[in-house]
Amino acid sequence: MPLPAGSLLELTPQGLYCPAAAAWIDPCRPVPRALITHAHADHARPGCGEYWAIGASETILRQRLGATINLIPVDYGQLHRIGDARVSFHSAGHVLGSAQIRLEAGGESWLVSGDYKRCADPSCAPFAPVRADVFITEATFGLPIYRWRSGAQVAADIVQWWRGAPERPSLLFAYAFGKAQRLLAELAAIGVREEVLLHGAVEALMPAYREAGVVLPPTQAVSALAKGESLAGRLVIAPPSAHRSVWMRRFKLPQTAFVSGWMAVRGARRRRGYERGFVLSDHADWPGLLQSVKESGARQVYVTHGNSDGLARYLREVEGLSAEPLEGAAAAA
Amino acid sequence: MQPFATLYSRLDASSGTSSRVAALAAYFESADPADAAWALHVLLGKQGKRLITGRRLREICLAGSPLPDWLFDDCYAQVGDSAETIALLWQQVAPQTGPVGAEGSPGESWAGAPLHRWLDELLPAAAALQGEAQAEAVRQLWQGLSANELLVANKLLTGGLRVGVGPGLVLRALAQFSGLEAALLQHRLMGGFSPSPEAYRQLLAPAHQTEAVPSRPYPFFLASPLEELPAGAAEDWLAEWKFDGIRGQLIHRAGQVFLWSRGEELINTAFPELIAAATNLPEGTVLDGEILVWPSTAAQPAPFSQLQRRLGRKAPGRALLAACPAAFVAYDLLEGEGDDRRQRPLRQRRAALEELLHRCSEAAPTPAAGLLRLSPRLPLTAWDQLEPLRQQAAAAAAEGLMLKDLASPYLAGRRRGSWWKHKRDPDTLDAVLLYAQAGSGRRANLFTDYTFGLWDGDGQLVTFAKAYSGLDDAEITALDRWIRQHTTERFGPVRAVEPLQVFELAFEGLQQSPRHKSGLAVRFPRIRRWRHDKPAQEADTLATALALLERGPC
Numbered sequence: 085m086p087l088p089a090g091s092l093l094e095l096t097p098q099g100l101y102c103p104a105a106a107a108w109i110d111p112c113r114p115v116p117r118a119l120i121t122h123a124h125a126d127h128a129r130p131g132c133g134e135y136w137a138i139g140a141s142e143t144i145l146r147q148r149l150g151a152t153i154n155l156i157p158v159d160y161g162q163l164h165r166i167g168d169a170r171v172s173f174h175s176a177g178h179v180l181g182s183a184q185i186r187l188e189a190g191g192e193s194w195l196v197s198g199d200y201k202r203c204a205d206p207s208c209a210p211f212a213p214v215r216a217d218v219f220i221t222e223a224t225f226g227l228p229i230y231r232w233r234s235g236a237q238v239a240a241d242i243v244q245w246w247r248g249a250p251e252r253p254s255l256l257f258a259y260a261f262g263k264a265q266r267l268l269a270e271l272a273a274i275g276v277r278e279e280v281l282l283h284g285a286v287e288a289l290m291p292a293y294r295e296a297g298v299v300l301p302p303t304q305a306v307s308a309l310a311k312g313e314s315l316a317g318r319l320v321i322a323p324p325s326a327h328r329s330v331w332m333r334r335f336k337l338p339q340t341a342f343v344s345g346w347m348a349v350r351g352a353r354r355r356r357g358y359e360r361g362f363v364l365s366d367h368a369d370w371p372g373l374l375q376s377v378k379e380s381g382a383r384q385v386y387v388t389h390g391n392s393d394g395l396a397r398y399l400r401e402v403e404g405l406s407a408e409p410l411e412g413a414a415a416a417a
Numbered sequence: 418m419q420p421f422a423t424l425y426s427r428l429d430a431s432s433g434t435s436s437r438v439a440a441l442a443a444y445f446e447s448a449d450p451a452d453a454a455w456a457l458h459v460l461l462g463k464q465g466k467r468l469i470t471g472r473r474l475r476e477i478c479l480a481g482s483p484l485p486d487w488l489f490d491d492c493y494a495q496v497g498d499s500a501e502t503i504a505l506l507w508q509q510v511a512p513q514t515g516p517v518g519a520e521g522s523p524g525e526s527w528a529g530a531p532l533h534r535w536l537d538e539l540l541p542a543a544a545a546l547q548g549e550a551q552a553e554a555v556r557q558l559w560q561g562l563s564a565n566e567l568l569v570a571n572k573l574l575t576g577g578l579r580v581g582v583g584p585g586l587v588l589r590a591l592a593q594f595s596g597l598e599a600a601l602l603q604h605r606l607m608g609g610f611s612p613s614p615e616a617y618r619q620l621l622a623p624a625h626q627t628e629a630v631p632s633r634p635y636p637f638f639l640a641s642p643l644e645e646l647p648a649g650a651a652e653d654w655l656a657e658w659k660f661d662g663i664r665g666q667l668i669h670r671a672g673q674v675f676l677w678s679r680g681e682e683l684i685n686t687a688f689p690e691l692i693a694a695a696t697n698l699p700e701g702t703v704l705d706g707e708i709l710v711w712p713s714t715a716a717q718p719a720p721f722s723q724l725q726r727r728l729g730r731k732a733p734g735r736a737l738l739a740a741c742p743a744a745f746v747a748y749d750l751l752e753g754e755g756d757d758r759r760q761r762p763l764r765q766r767r768a769a770l771e772e773l774l775h776r777c778s779e780a781a782p783t784p785a786a787g788l789l790r791l792s793p794r795l796p797l798t799a800w801d802q803l804e805p806l807r808q809q810a811a812a813a814a815a816e817g818l819m820l821k822d823l824a825s826p827y828l829a830g831r832r833r834g835s836w837w838k839h840k841r842d843p844d845t846l847d848a849v850l851l852y853a854q855a856g857s858g859r860r861a862n863l864f865t866d867y868t869f870g871l872w873d874g875d876g877q878l879v880t881f882a883k884a885y886s887g888l889d890d891a892e893i894t895a896l897d898r899w900i901r902q903h904t905t906e907r908f909g910p911v912r913a914v915e916p917l918q919v920f921e922l923a924f925e926g927l928q929q930s931p932r933h934k935s936g937l938a939v940r941f942p943r944i945r946r947w948r949h950d951k952p953a954q955e956a957d958t959l960a961t962a963l964a965l966l967e968r969g970p971c
Binding site for chain 2: 227228229231348349350351352354355359360370371391394397398401402
């Protein structure tokens with residue numbers, strides 16, 4: 085469903101637009117003013133005139149979008165006047181520096197969740213529930229088959245898997261920004277002190293996390309090791325794009341695993357060809373989505389990304405809320 | 418239940434042969450024989466008919482939860498397997514207090530019961546119930562299971578437990594742990610294994626304690642596709658037609674005849690004329706050969722579709738016996754005069770077979786002679802004769818050629834090197850993609866099941882074949898994207914797409930079929946190539962297909 089005409093937010097070819105603030109949220113094309121929920125590439129794109137984002141994401145945004153971008157760093161909970169709108173950023177618990185964005189004008193408030201999760205994550209600030217009249221939520225894992233165990237439990241499984249193969253390198257594939265650092269922080273939190281090896285793409289994100297004071301085990305880039313050094317029994321974290329790449333030749337008989345919420349489903353793991361799947365996600369699971377919708381107190385809910393039709397239908401038919409999928413948003417965002 | 422469920426997840430999580438064999442061997446080592454017997458039975462894929470359908474399990478799950486039906490179906494579409502969908506859902510939708518079981522108090526769980534108890538007792542008992550009583554029994558079984566145990570329990574109920582481990586690996590593990598030879602274990606398993614602790618102990622009894630069972634067949638030796646010409650002289654090889662029937666082993670021992678299919682099913686009742694004819698063989702004879710429909714007056718066997726009519730019947734009537742008379746084309750002698758001849762070279766076995774069938778037909782000229790035939794030896798003295806021979810296969814109503822090393826023993830299973838099959842080139846047609854449906858399992862949520870059409874005389878596309886295989890992962894992903902972007906209509910899970918993409922389909926045989934809109938049925942259709950180069954207008958027509966049909970038996 086398109087947003088009603090005259091709403092606080094509207095869908096434009098560049099993405100979600102707030103006329104009162106003359107700003108776009110996570111625009112997919114260059115615009116004069118962008119409000120950024122977090123620094124993942126599908127939410128923060130280069131070429132905008134002005135970026136508003138949480139200060140903790142500044143290092144990564146500059147690294148990815150260019151050192152000279154015009155970035156206005158903000159804090160969680162701070163109220164800003166942008167044009168005729170009052171805008172605030174609230175922690176989304178997704179990755180370091182991730183935010184939900186709340187906009188208010190003409191007596192109406194909207195909350196855009198961006199990507200978020202409700203589970204504890206030692207690598208970023210926890211999700212902060214915020215109330216608004218209208219809530220736009222993501223639904224990446226909007227099915228009841230998705231329900232997460234705690235990061236500590238998954239980290240314990242990973243350690244058991246890793247220690248179980250002292251004669252092989254253990255290659256853990258995880259998204260380079262966010263998931264990889266969360267994994268490291270979860271491992272540190274359960275007492276892992278050994279050095280973990282990193283693919284270059286993961287290594288590049290580490291300074292921002294160390295700078296933010298996240299407790300992490302010692303790490304080293306694989307590329308910094310001496311040629312021929314045995315990697316048996318070492319834990320290595322790499323992005324999924326490195327799976328079955330030339331880079332993997334460096335490892336003799338590795339055991340491989342993918343860390344992702346998608347690994348909850350056996351078929352998804354087998355299709356990708358990983359031996360093991362560890363279910364760990366930075367998105368809200370089904371109970372987390374329902375909880376967040378309720379806590380927002382919104383009278384109208386729009387659902388975008390993932391199973392938007394299904395979650396909206398469930399909210400309408402079972403929870404009795406006014407909820408619709410946000411059409412065209414997935415393509416725009 | 419738990420040790421077996423753990424074995425399942427270990428097998429599921431490892432891709433290497435050695436780690437799988439190790440996981441299996443470790444399980445057999447520590448399992449109670451009653452449990453091991455069932456585990457073996459299940460892993461060998463012999464569990465037989467399912468106890469409860471996935472659809473019924475879905476019903477039971479939904480009735481016991483506040484979940485709307487459509488949401489379950491959305492989940493299923495993502496997972497591609499009802500057993501697993503329920504395993505993922507049940508723990509969060511299950512009522513907090515469990516129902517009262519027949520024997521148990523509320524909340525009692527069977528999770529701790531051993532595997533054999535589940536398979537001998539608990540699962541069949543639940544399957545035998547109906548209605549609400551069955552629903553309650555199944556929910557009671559689900560109670561207290563981990564997601565992985567729940568998945569395995571459901572797979573055992575629906576008879577669909579597959580974990581990518583073939584019989585070969587299971588036997589290797591059993592051999593490793595028992596110290597017996599895999600071939601011996603395989604032979605002892607032939608003709609059926611009942612999942613009891615006694616049968617399991619007998620299976621693993623010391624080698625010299627093998628008892629003679631008259632009905633027991635030998636493991637079949639299977640050929641591999643020929644990749645290059647074998648080394649050595651052509652005269653050292655036996656060339657035969659590769660007939661398009663079903664593989665069979667015909668046994669005459671201790672006054673009884675047994676006919677086994679390659680699937681290790683006893684098919685005596687389906688082929689009474691072959692059973693009668695085999696009584697003319699001397700006792701202590703075991704033949705390996707092909708079962709075909711072949712009227713005694715015909716120069717060639719009938720097409721496979723005729724044999725299919727026989728296979729559909731447990732006990733054929735007189736009319737069918739007359740219309741589709743069967744023959745056994747023998748090509749190997751595995752046992753003669755009560756002796757296991759498998760280790761002797763094929764040259765000797767073949768000579769003995771020829772002599773045996775010759776004697777046999779003299780003793781009982783007709784009609785037995787037409788029923789037990791000798792697979793003809795094709796003239797092959799130089800390798801350059803091979804290709805011309807293969808070209809004649811279609812005319813001989815054969816699928817191609819068999820090449821067998823005359824010095825080789827009769828091995829077990831698919832072993833490369835001494836038996837090769839050399840099929841003739843498949844027929845192909847260029848067809849247009851019309852419909853697509855998502856696959857299941859690892860292809861869940863991907864459009865991988867395709868329906869293709871050919872042009873009829875009126876310029877309409879008529880559906881003609883379905884194919885599921887032949888594209889690589891990258892092509893599947895690209896086609897999936899294309900299908901999503903070019904859907905014209907949805908019929909439940911099926912999508913109609915714009916008729917634009919052309920694929921070259923290969924198939925083994927074309928038959929007339931009143932059941933299909935096109936009037937044609939194809940065997941083993943698969944995708945050969947994605948014809949990016951070909952516009953839909955240039956795809957093949959039904960007339961082209963009919964011409965293939967008339968060209969001769971395929």
